[in-house]
Structures are given as C-alpha cells and as structure tokens.
Amino acid sequence: MTDHGAAPEQLSDAIRSARFRKEREASWQRLDTLVALAEKRGVRNLSYEDTLALPSLYRQAMNSLSVARAISLDRALLAYLEALCARAYLVVYAPQESLRDALARLFIFYIPQAVRRSSLALLIGFLAMILGAFTGFMLFFEDPAWFYSFVPGALADGRTPDASESYLRSTLFDSGGHRTEALGAFAAFLFSHNTQIAILVFALGIFVTLPSFALTYYNGLMLGAFYALFHDASLGYELFGWLSIHGVTELSAICVACAGGAQLGLAVLMPGNMTRRAALRARGRDAVCLVILAGLMLVAAAFIEGFLRQTVQSTELRLLIGWGVGLGWLSWLMLSGRRQTPAQREASQ
Structure with missing residues (x-):
C-alpha cells in the first residue's frame, strides 16, 4: 500500500x-x-x-x-x-575591477589615508630613531669606545675612531671605480638586509610596541655613533650629504615599519571601546598599508644607495636628491587620497 x-x-x-x-x-x-x-x-x-x-x-x-x-x-x-x-x-x-584599478586605489587612497590616520604610531617610530641617534652621538663624545658597542665591524668597514681623516673622507667620495655589476649586487644585498630589518620591526610591534621601539632605537644608536665619528673628524657635513641621498628614504622606511608594528601594539595596549580583537582588525588594515609603504620605500632606497650614492660625488647634489625624494614621498602621502572612494562613501552612510 x-x-x-x-x-x-x-x-x-x-x-x-x-x-x-x-x-x-x-x-x-x-x-x-x-x-x-x-x-x-x-x-x-x-x-x-x-x-x-x-x-x-x-x-x-x-x-x-x-x-x-x-x-x-x-x-x-x-x-x-x-x-x-x-x-x-x-x-x-562583487567589485568589478582589474588589478591595475586595485593597485591604483591602494596607492592613491588607502596608503596615504592610512599614513594620515597613524600619526601617533609614526611619532613612536620616528621618536625611537631620533632618540637613539641623539644617545649614540652623545655617548661617542663621552667615550669613543661606545662606537664599537653600537656599530658592527662589518658595517664599519674600517671607519673607526682610530681611522685617519683622509681615510674617512675616501669612504665618502669615490674616484669612479665601481662597476655596474658590483653596484647592482650591492643594491640587491641592501634591499634584502633592509627588508629583513623592516619586517622584524613590524612583526615585533604586536608585543605592545616595545621590542620594535627598541630595535628602531638601536638603529638610531648606530646612526648617531656613526655620525659622531665623522663629525669628530670635521666631516659631518659631508657625511650628512652621503647619508641623505638614500637615508631620507631608507631610515624613514624603517620608522614607517616601526609605526606599522606600533599600530598593532596600540590596538592591544589601548583598544578603546572595542575588544582587542576588533581593535586589531581595525588597526591591522592601516598597519598592512604602512608595511607595504615601507617595502616600497626600501626598494627605492636600495636603488638609490646601490646606484647613485657612490656615482654622485657632490655633497650638495646628494642633499638635493635625498631631500627632494623625501619631499616627493611627503607630498604624495599628505596630498593624495583626500576624497573618499565610492566604497568608503557607501560605508560611511
């Protein structure tokens, strides 16, 4: 049935x-x-x-x-x-956009807006570098032996308190013996080295920002001791130009990476009215934009350091290139992305 x-x-x-x-x-x-x-x-x-x-x-x-x-x-x-x-x-x-459109939005809107929202984190990054440099500079004149504690021997490459003024000057100005292949290999090495530093500084930020602050501060110590060495030999202006051509971009990149890590640390330390998980999610977007920016700046710094720093022999031209590039970064980050994207306007309504 x-x-x-x-x-x-x-x-x-x-x-x-x-x-x-x-x-x-x-x-x-x-x-x-x-x-x-x-x-x-x-x-x-x-x-x-x-x-x-x-x-x-x-x-x-x-x-x-x-x-x-x-x-x-x-x-x-x-x-x-x-x-x-x-x-x-x-x-x-779903959003219908090409990879080119996505990259354009990233560089025109998201990265500049993330930088402008990250003023406290950026202050932490640059403050760590400046305080470290000041401390290293003052300690060198207190006792030049501090130089050996702050600057690794491989990085010093003979530029020590015992070096003569003529030798120190020779390391800042080259007679033109660098081949393109050697400069390319040097640039690749610097890119790899600096990227590792930036990633480490960013990753350590999650631990309440202190380790990334300390690592950035240590980089400042090296910078301060190095500058004090040349300043003591009456070569401070020349070294400033030698560092500026790439250092304005490279050192700023390390500070930006520190700021990206600080964004994560601040989310843990000061979540505000949100849970720590929600704060990490919210600040994490800006942190990722900052670390992308740091990577982009390091690529540019590696190119400048590998190909221009030793081929450009004029201190004034080094200063002009370094700070001109820095002004270009600042103009992009401060002026771009002032209006909202359609997705941002829709989310705010």
Missing part, C-alpha cells in the same frame, strides 16, 4: 518539476550565458542591453530558487540554481 501511494506522489513531483523548469529555463540559460561572458570579459564589456538585463534575470533566478526550495523539487535542479545564483551574485554585486 505504501509503495503504491508513493509512486503517484513521486510522479506528481516529477511532472511539477518539469513544468516549473520548462516555464523558466529560457531565462536561466540567458542568465548563465551573460554570467559566463561577464566572468570571461568583465561586466564593462557587456552590451548596454545585456547589462540592463543582468540584474533582472538575477532576481528572477533568485525567485525561482526560493520557489524550488519551497516545493522541494529535484536536487539536481536545486544545485544548478544555487550555483547559478551564486555566480550571478558575484557578477552583479
């Missing part, structure tokens, strides 16, 4: 499913075709009529899916409609 009763019911469901499909299948197929075209070529390349029809066909498919679920049609049809509606949703509602 049960089997004979179930058979007519299953037959009725099959007939109802076939009728339901026949009445709507043409619109589903057209939607499937439009979605496939949009996935392959982008919505922007659809014709005006197709672009106008796409949201209407999507709503019809969603209604069909709702009805299909309510009257329990066959599973194959449900699976097809669910997959079609999911693909159509991404085409209709």
Whole structure:
C-alpha cells in the first residue's frame, strides 16, 4: 500500500518539476550565458542591453530558487540554481575591477589615508630613531669606545675612531671605480638586509610596541655613533650629504615599519571601546598599508644607495636628491587620497 501511494506522489513531483523548469529555463540559460561572458570579459564589456538585463534575470533566478526550495523539487535542479545564483551574485554585486584599478586605489587612497590616520604610531617610530641617534652621538663624545658597542665591524668597514681623516673622507667620495655589476649586487644585498630589518620591526610591534621601539632605537644608536665619528673628524657635513641621498628614504622606511608594528601594539595596549580583537582588525588594515609603504620605500632606497650614492660625488647634489625624494614621498602621502572612494562613501552612510 505504501509503495503504491508513493509512486503517484513521486510522479506528481516529477511532472511539477518539469513544468516549473520548462516555464523558466529560457531565462536561466540567458542568465548563465551573460554570467559566463561577464566572468570571461568583465561586466564593462557587456552590451548596454545585456547589462540592463543582468540584474533582472538575477532576481528572477533568485525567485525561482526560493520557489524550488519551497516545493522541494529535484536536487539536481536545486544545485544548478544555487550555483547559478551564486555566480550571478558575484557578477552583479562583487567589485568589478582589474588589478591595475586595485593597485591604483591602494596607492592613491588607502596608503596615504592610512599614513594620515597613524600619526601617533609614526611619532613612536620616528621618536625611537631620533632618540637613539641623539644617545649614540652623545655617548661617542663621552667615550669613543661606545662606537664599537653600537656599530658592527662589518658595517664599519674600517671607519673607526682610530681611522685617519683622509681615510674617512675616501669612504665618502669615490674616484669612479665601481662597476655596474658590483653596484647592482650591492643594491640587491641592501634591499634584502633592509627588508629583513623592516619586517622584524613590524612583526615585533604586536608585543605592545616595545621590542620594535627598541630595535628602531638601536638603529638610531648606530646612526648617531656613526655620525659622531665623522663629525669628530670635521666631516659631518659631508657625511650628512652621503647619508641623505638614500637615508631620507631608507631610515624613514624603517620608522614607517616601526609605526606599522606600533599600530598593532596600540590596538592591544589601548583598544578603546572595542575588544582587542576588533581593535586589531581595525588597526591591522592601516598597519598592512604602512608595511607595504615601507617595502616600497626600501626598494627605492636600495636603488638609490646601490646606484647613485657612490656615482654622485657632490655633497650638495646628494642633499638635493635625498631631500627632494623625501619631499616627493611627503607630498604624495599628505596630498593624495583626500576624497573618499565610492566604497568608503557607501560605508560611511
């Protein structure tokens, strides 16, 4: 009895499913075709009529899916409609932009806006570097032996308190013996080394900013002791030019990386009205933008240090290039992205 009763019911469901499909299948197929075209070529390349029809066909498919679920049609049809509606949703509602557009938004809007929102974190990064440099400079004149504690021997490369003024000067000005291949290898080494420092400074920021502050402070100690060495030999101005051509960008990059880490540390230390997890999520976006900026600056600094610092022999020209590049960074970060993106305007409403 049960089997004979179930058979007519299953037959009725099959007939109802076939009728339901026949009445709507043409619109589903057209939607499937439009979605496939949009996935392959982008919505922007659809014709005006197709672009106008796409949201209407999507709503019809969603209604069909709702009805299909309510009257329990066959599973194959449900699976097809669910997959079609999911693909159509991404085409209709998901952001349709190329990689070029995404990068443009990152550099025009997100990075400059993140920098302007990160004033406290940036203050921490630059303050750590400045305090370290001042301390290293003062300790050198207290006792030149501090130089050996702050500056590694490989970095000093013979530029020590025992070196003569003529030798120190020779390390700032080259007679032109650097080959392009050697400079390229030097630039690659510097990029790798500086990137490791920036990543470490950024990663340590999560620990309430103190380790990244300390590491940036130590970099400042090296800088201060190094400058004091040349200042003591009456070469302070020349070293300032030698450092400026790449250091304005490179040292700023390390401070920016420290600020990125500080953003994470501040989220843990001062979450405000949010939970620490929510604060980390909110500040994490700006932190990522800052570390991307630091990486970009390090690439530029490695190129400048490897190819320009030793080929440009004039102190005045070194100063002009270094601080001119620095002014370019500052202008971009302070002036770009003043208006909101469409997504930001929509989120703020």
